[in-house]
Amino acid sequence: MLILTCPYCGTAADETELHPGGEAHVVRAGPEADEDTFEAYLFQRANPRGVHFERWRHSHGCGKWFHAARDTLTMQVHGTYPAQVTEPPQDILDAIEEARAR
Amino acid sequence: MFDATSHPARPALEGATFDGLVRVEAAGLTGMITLRGDVDAIGMPVADVTGLDVPDTLGITGDGVRALAWMSPDEMMLFCDYAEAEELAASLAGSLEGEHALVVNVSDARAAFRLSGPEHRLREVLAKLTPADVRPEALPPGMIRRSRLAQVAGAFWLDDAGDLRVICFRSVxxxxxxxxxxxxRPGSEVDHFRDVRM
Incomplete structure (x- = not known):
C-alpha cells in the first residue's frame, strides 16, 4: 500500500484516496514541433527501474495535483512537492542522493 | 418541467435513525454553502458576514449554530441552518463582489449524518470505512478530514458535543x-480504540 503525504493539506493519503497522473515534468512539444517529436511528447513515457517523478491528484481529499518522487523498485517515497514547478526541487534531489548513498 | 422551487425540500433518508454500536441519524436538511477563492481575499469578508474564524488547514470552526470548514487550499464550506442558506449565500456573494470567488448553496446536493456514542466506538465505526487515520492524535476535535467512505467521497469531523458528523454527496x-x-451493527465490535475510552 502506497501512502503519499499531500503537500497542500499535509495529510498522509492512502493510495485509494489518490488518483495517479503519470510521469511528471513532461514538457509539451511545439507549437512548431515535427510529428515525431509531438508523438513522443504524447505517447512516450519514462519507465525507470528506480526513482520516478510522477503526478498524483488528492482526488478524495483536497483535490489538488501534486508531484511525488517514488522508487519503482523499492516503493520508497523520497518526497512529495507542489505541482507549480517544472523540475524537482533541490530538497527532493538531496533526499534521493542521501537514500542512494546509504 | 420539474420545478424544484415549487416542491418542499425533503432531506435524504428523512428522520432515519439506527441504534447499534453507536447511534446513526440522518441529520436532516442542513445548510451548506461552498466558498471558493483565494483565502487571503475571501477570508475576511466571510468572517465578517458569518462571525466565524477562518479555519486553518484541515480545521473547522463553529459557534454552535454555524460552522466553517477548510475544504482545500482555496475552498471552504459553511454549514448553517437550511432555511437561511439561500439568503446567507446571497449576502456572502454580495460581500465578495469584485473578488475572484464563487459562492454556491449546495445544501440540496449534500447529505449529512450524525453519529453519537462513546468516542472509541465512533472512531471504530469510521475506521472500518475509511483509509484515513482516525486515531485521536490524527483526528482531534476541530479537525475536518476529507477522505473516502468505502467507494465514495466523504468528509467527517468530531463536533463540540463529541458527535461524529459525516457528509457526502446526496446521490450516494x-x-x-x-x-x-x-x-x-451490534456484534461487530473490533475494540481497536479501547484505549481512548473516555
Whole structure:
C-alpha cells in the first residue's frame, strides 16, 4: 500500500484516496514541433527501474495535483512537492542522493 | 418541467435513525454553502458576514449554530441552518463582489449524518470505512478530514458535543447510510480504540 503525504493539506493519503497522473515534468512539444517529436511528447513515457517523478491528484481529499518522487523498485517515497514547478526541487534531489548513498 | 422551487425540500433518508454500536441519524436538511477563492481575499469578508474564524488547514470552526470548514487550499464550506442558506449565500456573494470567488448553496446536493456514542466506538465505526487515520492524535476535535467512505467521497469531523458528523454527496446518501449502519451493527465490535475510552 502506497501512502503519499499531500503537500497542500499535509495529510498522509492512502493510495485509494489518490488518483495517479503519470510521469511528471513532461514538457509539451511545439507549437512548431515535427510529428515525431509531438508523438513522443504524447505517447512516450519514462519507465525507470528506480526513482520516478510522477503526478498524483488528492482526488478524495483536497483535490489538488501534486508531484511525488517514488522508487519503482523499492516503493520508497523520497518526497512529495507542489505541482507549480517544472523540475524537482533541490530538497527532493538531496533526499534521493542521501537514500542512494546509504 | 420539474420545478424544484415549487416542491418542499425533503432531506435524504428523512428522520432515519439506527441504534447499534453507536447511534446513526440522518441529520436532516442542513445548510451548506461552498466558498471558493483565494483565502487571503475571501477570508475576511466571510468572517465578517458569518462571525466565524477562518479555519486553518484541515480545521473547522463553529459557534454552535454555524460552522466553517477548510475544504482545500482555496475552498471552504459553511454549514448553517437550511432555511437561511439561500439568503446567507446571497449576502456572502454580495460581500465578495469584485473578488475572484464563487459562492454556491449546495445544501440540496449534500447529505449529512450524525453519529453519537462513546468516542472509541465512533472512531471504530469510521475506521472500518475509511483509509484515513482516525486515531485521536490524527483526528482531534476541530479537525475536518476529507477522505473516502468505502467507494465514495466523504468528509467527517468530531463536533463540540463529541458527535461524529459525516457528509457526502446526496446521490450516494443511501449507500453511505448502509455503510454507517453496517459498520455500527451490534456484534461487530473490533475494540481497536479501547484505549481512548473516555
Amino acid at each position: 446518501a443511501d449507500y453511505v447510510w448502509a455503510l454507517l449502519t453496517g459498520a455500527a
